[in-house]
Amino acid sequence: MSPREVFALRDHLGTALTERTISDPRRVISLAKLSRGCCLGDRGDELDGRSVLIATSGQLLAGLALIEIDGVARRMLLCPPDLKAEHLAGIVADAEIDAVVTDEPARFSDCAVDLIVPVGLPQPSAEATKSVRATEWLMLTSGTSGAPKIVGHTLEGLCGAIIGDRPVPGDAIPVWATFYDIRRYGGLQIFLRAVVGGGSMVLSDPGEALADHVARLNARGVTHMSGTPSHWRKLLMSGSVAEFAPRYVRLSGEIADQAVLDGLKQAFPQASIGHAYASTEAGVGFAVNDGLEGFPATLLGEGRGAVDMKVVDGSLRIRSSRAAHAYVGRAAAALTDSDGYVDTGDMVELRGGRYYFVGRRNGIINVGGLKVHPEEIEAVINGHPEVRMSRAKSRRSPITGGIVVAEVVLTPEADPARADAVRRDILAECRARLAAHKVPAMIRFVPALDVTPAGKLARADA
Incomplete structure (x- = not known):
């Protein structure tokens, strides 16, 4: 692939709209300025062709590093905040990590990696970073037991449900936020929606009280918000829900039952409320916007668009250009069956022309x-x-x-x-x-x- 064919994350930043930002509780970064800056101390060229672990103390630096490294590194693995220390060496070996980008270099001093590059807030740079290759994006599954699996994506696949969903010229810039951490698949999707979709991004912080988080969402003008049903239930239980008025509310990551959908409709009567199906392996499958739990059986079948779906032995299976392309590692299992379908392990039941999620096969x-x-x-x-x-x-x-x-x-x-x-x-x-x-x-x-x-x-x- 020639450099002219490479389109990396930084190419979506723009240089004119200074209103677009990425922020956390302490800092607000202009995306336009970021396109002309460097968060790696002008050492990004050292990552050319490398397999890079991005391991930062917070989400903001992780997001900045993603933007700067995409199109330069051969592959990059986004390290979630809860990765157990005993799994690090195996993940480094399986992903062939030969460089670490971090603001905690001492954490990786014994990690058998020959290059550690510090990451910080962006500084003006004399030379803009150039995209030279399509970087492979690696993510870890969020299983609760055993070592997480490494899942390989491309930026094109990750953005499959986003491209073409940009705001119409003249419309207000969407301001995205999520309860998720962007170092997990669900949060990364929202981060990409903001960057690629022409909006701003407000990051969560695990140490922030819910009332303070909501106050910050309001101060930053958040219009689009996502989270798991558990996230939303916590908000509905708090005294802060009346102070928040997003126009777009989305649920994913868990089963969205009718009670939580009805609760959100009551709390946000003017908002578009829906739930999406997505997983680290299968990518973004579909969205349901009719206010009802489950999904219409008419979504199943082949040749209906970017996503093919079927149910086998009660388990939802998905084939999609948005899905991951493989598990990565020395003993990685096959990601799909012989027909290219990912077995999600999410069990469904058909009732009256609609499928309802009933739980996880391994749960x-x-x-x-x-x-x-x-x-x-x-x-x-x-x-x-x-x-x-x-x-x-x-x-x-x-x-x-x-x-x-x-x-x-x-x-x-x-x-x-x-x-x-x-x-x-x-x-x-x-x-x-x-x-x-x-x-x-x-x-x-x-x-x-x-x-x-x-x-x-x-x-x-x-």
């Missing part, structure tokens, strides 16, 4: 020898008007081997004196809609539920 809990998807139980519980979120799990029983128990967070408006009545209501609804072995044997009300760094409800059987 099934065992209850007395019977298999149960916890998300199916949670969807029923979350439908109660006084419930904000819930988590179903199994607990060992000396009689049946396992029973279902549920932890439930009530809405801020719920009357604590009605706890017993709410418990009876939930159990009655579960008995009416679920098989007997799926009905919780115990319901415990809790003030909050843990969420993983990827924004998903933390799950661990008792």
Whole structure:
């Protein structure tokens, strides 16, 4: 590929619109100025043809490094903030890492990598960075156990659902934000939507109180916001929701049940509210904007556009130009089947012309020898008007081997004196809609539920 054919991330920055920015709680960077600056101390040419690990203490420097390195490095791997130290050496070997870009060089002093380049805020540069190749983008899966897998993408594939979605000339510049970290697939998609789609980007910060985060979103004029259903439930439980008025609200990363969709519609009556299906391996599959959980069965089939979908043994499978092209590593498994489909492992059921997500294939809990998807139980519980979120799990029983128990967070408006009545209501609804072995044997009300760094409800059987 000749240099003229290479189109890298920096080529989307522009030099005229100084209103476009990327910001975190402490800094605001002009994208126009960034196109004429350097965050690597004019050492970017040392990364030419290298396989680079981007490992920074915060999202802002990671985003700046992505922009500067794309089109220069052979490949770059975006390191998430929660990567366990014991997995680092294996990932460095599997991704053939021979350079690290970081603001924490001491962390990698024993990493057997011969080049460490410091990254900082952009400074004026005498010479603009040139795009010389199509860089391979590597990301890590967000599995909760074992070493994460390395997934290979291209910028073209990552932007497959974005190109052509730029604002119309004369329209207000969209200001994007997300509860996600941009070093995970969901957050990276929003970062790319801002940079490639002609907008600005407001980054989250894990140490920031939710009320302060919302105040900053308002101060920066955020118009487009995304997160997992768990992220949005936390916002709906807070006292800050009334202060926020985005015009575009999107959910992804977990099952969006009807309760959370209805809650968001009530909170943001003027907003476009929808949920998208995407994964690190399968890419962006589709978006649903009709206000209903699940997706129409008419989306399945081949030759319907950029994405082909089918269901095999209850699992959704996707073939797409937006998908990753391979797992990367010394013992990497095949990413797709012989027909090019990614088996997502997300289980669906067809009901009345619409498919509903029921849970992950590897997230099934065992209850007395019977298999149960916890998300199916949670969807029923979350439908109660006084419930904000819930988590179903199994607990060992000396009689049946396992029973279902549920932890439930009530809405801020719920009357604590009605706890017993709410418990009876939930159990009655579960008995009416679920098989007997799926009905919780115990319901415990809790003030909050843990969420993983990827924004998903933390799950661990008792």
